[in-house]
Amino acid sequence: MTAAPARGSGTDAADDDASGPVTAVEADAGPDAHHHLDHTWQEARQLAFDCASPIPATPASLRRALGRTLAADVTALQDIPHYASSAMDGWAVNGGGPWILAEAHQRLAPHQASPIATGGLIPAGAKAVLRSESGTIAADEDGLPILRTGGSAKPGEPRNGDHIRKAAQEATAGEPLISAGTVLNPAHLALAALAGHDTVPVLGKAVVRLVLTGSEVVASGLPGPGEVRDTFGPQLAAVVRLLGGICTEEVKIGDSYAEWLAALEDTEPGGAGGRPAGPDGGSAEDVDNLPADVVITTGGTGVSGTDHLRRAVAELGGRLLIDGIAMRPGHPAVLAELPDGRFIVGLPGNPLAAMMALSTIGAPLLAALGHSARPPVVEVPCGATLEAEPGRTRLMPFRLLYGMASPARHTGPGMMRGLAAADGVLVVPPHGVQLGSLVPAIALPWGAPIPDAGAAAAKAQATPKKPARKPPADSGPVDWSALLD
Numbered sequence: 001m002t003a004a005p006a007r008g009s010g011t012d013a014a015d016d017d018a019s020g021p022v023t024a025v026e027a028d029a030g031p032d033a034h035h036h037l038d039h040t041w042q043e044a045r046q047l048a049f050d051c052a053s054p055i056p057a058t059p060a061s062l063r064r065a066l067g068r069t070l071a072a073d074v075t076a077l078q079d080i081p082h083y084a085s086s087a088m089d090g091w092a093v094n095g096g097g098p099w100i101l102a103e104a105h106q107r108l109a110p111h112q113a114s115p116i117a118t119g120g121l122i123p124a125g126a127k128a129v130l131r132s133e134s135g136t137i138a139a140d141e142d143g144l145p146i147l148r149t150g151g152s153a154k155p156g157e158p159r160n161g162d163h164i165r166k167a168a169q170e171a172t173a174g175e176p177l178i179s180a181g182t183v184l185n186p187a188h189l190a191l192a193a194l195a196g197h198d199t200v201p202v203l204g205k206a207v208v209r210l211v212l213t214g215s216e217v218v219a220s221g222l223p224g225p226g227e228v229r230d231t232f233g234p235q236l237a238a239v240v241r242l243l244g245g246i247c248t249e250e251v252k253i254g255d256s257y258a259e260w261l262a263a264l265e266d267t268e269p270g271g272a273g274g275r276p277a278g279p280d281g282g283s284a285e286d287v288d289n290l291p292a293d294v295v296i297t298t299g300g301t302g303v304s305g306t307d308h309l310r311r312a313v314a315e316l317g318g319r320l321l322i323d324g325i326a327m328r329p330g331h332p333a334v335l336a337e338l339p340d341g342r343f344i345v346g347l348p349g350n351p352l353a354a355m356m357a358l359s360t361i362g363a364p365l366l367a368a369l370g371h372s373a374r375p376p377v378v379e380v381p382c383g384a385t386l387e388a389e390p391g392r393t394r395l396m397p398f399r400l401l402y403g404m405a406s407p408a409r410h411t412g413p414g415m416m417r418g419l420a421a422a423d424g425v426l427v428v429p430p431h432g433v434q435l436g437s438l439v440p441a442i443a444l445p446w447g448a449p450i451p452d453a454g455a456a457a458a459k460a461q462a463t464p465k466k467p468a469r470k471p472p473a474d475s476g477p478v479d480w481s482a483l484l485d
């Protein structure tokens, strides 16, 4: 097998050596075929990663910072706690009892006490807090109220310092609390608030705008003949989020060129009929007002009179970085860059084709913009023999059965059933795969990582072992795919 002449650095070994020669192939022949060479699957993936630089760090409000990666250490802006406070409801006291009651917050002289609530500021002069259940208010001989220990008070209570939370107990001003590189969880956000921060610096992520096209597409109910239910609205924003982008807006347009051009021209956040796309949209804070870094379109990548993507990109002065990938499904996928720096990811309209195109070029692009490594390609033992299909890589959703990858059923370009049940996607090289041999695979954005049998085998080879007992003659791999429903 030939190693890939990678465009740029960081090519996965699994990409190269398991997927055959990486030479560009002729686009499908036919009256409307494009007169250019398609990129191979490997080239497209690498190019989509290499074309983008990480988006600079930005301040994010605490509510928006969950799951983001901290770009710089968070330090305490002042002592935490920044004042001594009471840990109990009761009285702040100075010295031993009985105590004369003073006004709250007033400096306490010896044998004076004043009422205090949990969290209340310890007044000057106070040495301890007496819990409310350990004290009683009585009248002295002159009928004035005095505080005495009683109730559940233990002997010697209160000792100096009892129930006082000292200032700086948790941290002193300037102390680092959360390290750069941490992926922020809810407790980190609470700690940052405690430390006095309103925002935290986070690594940049791509802001993504979705443009869903097609006048036949209906968003709810049962579609009539010639209509289709929208499969992108319910999933795309979520998948973009799983791939490391922030989906701020979703725009639906019909099939006219004017609508296409307007949708791609529009850089106004929240402009032209857009609506917030799921949980990342909504109430205005940081990201909602940022222009998109990436526009993902669906449909219109084909060659019919209503397929306007390439023309709109050209009219806007953009350039096509990828115009067709030698893969199936998802072949007509497009990656373009506009003069203002926005990337356009053109996904085919067929639902499975779109998701395969998104995995191929959208995932590495969003990873590069979002400071992440390129999603890995691993190797799994193939549970079926897959014939050669010269000139194109096939992306096949698979189920793992007894550790072997069996291609799922219902995986036509317009289907979602196979992907919905899948454990990952096989990247079948043009020369096919023999039953039992290793085949490259990628994980699903929402799925568990796939155990890398290739890496495990390489490790086992590197570690000399006792000779294994000879396997029985009939112990070859079994094609389990008949078990798939």
Ligand SMILES: Nc1nc2c(c(=O)[nH]1)N[C@H]1C(S)=C(S)[C@@H](COP(=O)(O)OP(=O)(O)OC[C@H]3O[C@@H](n4cnc5c(N)ncnc54)[C@H](O)[C@@H]3O)O[C@H]1N2
Residues within 6 Å of the ligand: 028, 032, 212, 213, 214, 216, 217, 228, 229, 230, 231, 232, 233, 298, 299, 300, 301, 302, 303, 307, 329, 330, 331, 332, 347, 348, 349, 350, 351, 353, 413, 414
């Ligand atoms: N003469 C040729 N025709 C086609 C070719 C070709 O090479 N020559 N390629 C085929 C392939 S492969 C694909 S993929 C599609 C690409 O189509 P488009 O990107 O132009 O998408 P549309 O034509 O708009 O739609 C295709 C298909 O997808 C349905 N669709 C669109 N949006 C949605 C949605 N939101 N939810 C569900 N389904 C959607 C649409 O109704 C069509 O059925 O072109 C082939 N044709």
Ligand code: MOO
Residues within 6 Å of the ligand: 327, 328, 329, 330, 331, 332, 348, 350, 353, 354, 413, 414
């Ligand atoms: O590439 Mo189309 O992507 O077969 O459906």
